[in-house]
Amino acid sequence: MSGQAFRQFIVKVHGRCNLACTYCYLYAGPDRTWRSRPAAAAPEVLDRTATRIAEHARTHALPALSLVLHGGEPLLAGAGTLARFTALVRDRVPADCAVDAVVQTNATLLTPRRLAVLADAGLRIGVSLDGGLAAHNARRVDHAGRPSWPAASRGALLVAERAPQAYAGVLTVVDVTLDPVETYESLLTLRPPALNLLLPHGNWSAPPPHWAGARHGEWLCAVFDRWWTAGRRETRIRLFEECVALLLGLPAATEALGLAPFDAVVVETDGSVEQVDSLKSAYDGAARTGLDVFRHAFDQALRHPAVAARQAGAAALADQCRSCPLLRVCGGGHYAHRYRAGHGFRNPSVYCADLQRLIRHIAARLATDTTPAVRREEVWS
Numbered sequence: 001m002s003g004q005a006f007r008q009f010i011v012k013v014h015g016r017c018n019l020a021c022t023y024c025y026l027y028a029g030p031d032r033t034w035r036s037r038p039a040a041a042a043p044e045v046l047d048r049t050a051t052r053i054a055e056h057a058r059t060h061a062l063p064a065l066s067l068v069l070h071g072g073e074p075l076l077a078g079a080g081t082l083a084r085f086t087a088l089v090r091d092r093v094p095a096d097c098a099v100d101a102v103v104q105t106n107a108t109l110l111t112p113r114r115l116a117v118l119a120d121a122g123l124r125i126g127v128s129l130d131g132g133l134a135a136h137n138a139r140r141v142d143h144a145g146r147p148s149w150p151a152a153s154r155g156a157l158l159v160a161e162r163a164p165q166a167y168a169g170v171l172t173v174v175d176v177t178l179d180p181v182e183t184y185e186s187l188l189t190l191r192p193p194a195l196n197l198l199l200p201h202g203n204w205s206a207p208p209p210h211w212a213g214a215r216h217g218e219w220l221c222a223v224f225d226r227w228w229t230a231g232r233r234e235t236r237i238r239l240f241e242e243c244v245a246l247l248l249g250l251p252a253a254t255e256a257l258g259l260a261p262f263d264a265v266v267v268e269t270d271g272s273v274e275q276v277d278s279l280k281s282a283y284d285g286a287a288r289t290g291l292d293v294f295r296h297a298f299d300q301a302l303r304h305p306a307v308a309a310r311q312a313g314a315a316a317l318a319d320q321c322r323s324c325p326l327l328r329v330c331g332g333g334h335y336a337h338r339y340r341a342g343h344g345f346r347n348p349s350v351y352c353a354d355l356q357r358l359i360r361h362i363a364a365r366l367a368t369d370t371t372p373a374v375r376r377e378e379v380w381s
Contacts, residue, residue, distance in 0.1 A: 008265070009066065016076060203340065
């Protein structure tokens with residue numbers, strides 16, 4: 001019996017990056033599978049992938065799905081390629097299945113022409129940055145060691161100014177060496193409709209940097225307070241919105257929190273079907289399934305033991321997690337952050353203390369906040 005259908009299809013249209021960020025877990029981490037794969041997905045790979053996505057949508061009668069064009073840096077494949085592949089997927093899925101297509105880019109290669117091609121194709125643009133100032137992005141450099149900030153900030157603002165309807169938002173990895181409020185406010189200058197704050201990938205065998213003392217939780221609490229007390233919704237922050245929703249007993253779905261079944265799958269440039277990239281921060285080959293789009297339907301990936309474990313909810317968690325009063329909200333944290341060499345993923349998150357700090361802080365704010373409910377509802381409406 002296969003598990004819940006995949007609803008997010010992450011397609012690696014290009015497997016290389018024009019940047020060489022010093023902390024990149026994908027290219028500088030333990031996994032080396034990218035080295036043996038082609039730089040770009042061939043037309044036949046994209047064609048077959050579109051067919052497999054449509055097949056899955058039809059089999060499971062999906063009313064909607066998310067198509068994420070990823071890399072590496074997907075714009076290295078060309079804006080036209082991204083537009084044509086998106087059109088191919090939309091053409092092949094059932095007529096009643098909506099396709100929300102997003103390209104996740106470092107924004108350095110965005111130009112007015114490329115932006116127009118993407119926007120005209122109905123693609124939204126998500127931008128990856130470390131902060132809204134040059135100093136925040138000092139480790140995001142190109143292969144010659146040159147800073148990426150001038151081009152990246154220009155690209156982000158280009159989207160904000162010329163195609164705000166296509167602006168998906170900014171993805172930022174938490175850096176506890178930076179001031180949290182300054183980081184948040186600097187990102188607001190790029191006018192993102194949404195922010196996705198991610199904890200740096202790490203685990204019990206390879207702890208994240210600056211890990212001790214729940215510093216990441218404290219950092220997130222400071223940003224939450226600034227965001228929550230603004231008096232208006234300056235931007236959406238998914239982590240906070242999902243936490244608030246879960247605390248209020250509302251449904252929510254995110255890799256970082258909650259017990260919603262995992263529903264994402266990756267197609268690599270050679271057509272290999274894999275689990276999400278974050279697992280590659282654990283060990284070499286952690287995301288492999290042994291499947292590919294030429295020989296296997298996505299339903300076969302649903303039956304893969306590692307995918308089944310991720311869809312098992314609380315049953316797959318450590319005893320400590322299952323007995324925790326925050327289980328329904330925390331959900332054990334991000335799967336990749338639970339890894340310990342020799343013990344697999346059945347452990348609490350390496351960020352357990354940080355998540356407890358954040359969740360309890362937000363719960364306390366909800367319990368004591370006297371702000372009218374209408375404004376609070378606006379936060380996740």
